[in-house]
Amino acid sequence: MAYARHLFDQIPDPNIALWNSMFRGYAPSESYREVVVLFFQMKGMDIPPNCFTFPVVLKSCGKINALIEGKQVHCFLIKCGFRGNPFVGTTLIDMYSAGG
Secondary structure (H helix, E strand, O other), X not given: OHHHHHHHHOOOOOOHHHHHXXXXXXXXXXXXXXXXXXXXXXXXXXXXXXXXXXXXXXXXXXXXOOHHHHHHHHHHHHHOXXXXXXXXXXXXXXXXXXXX
């Protein structure tokens, strides 16, 4: 993942598909904190998320018991209009039941 991150950091304006690929690349290696940090970096750059973004980020918040960050992601997904997405809803339940 280090090389993938190096290449990713060299892309001037990565699109949401590239961001999601990075999130999904970190998750299997249990680099959950990196997923959360990268998500907030993306959010700070005003990159609009899609329905594939939130489940992996919420799962990562749950895995590291990041309740504050998880609540922030929850509020953001509501603002982005993903409240009714069934995959997002399921992952929210998992995150809150995990304590994060």
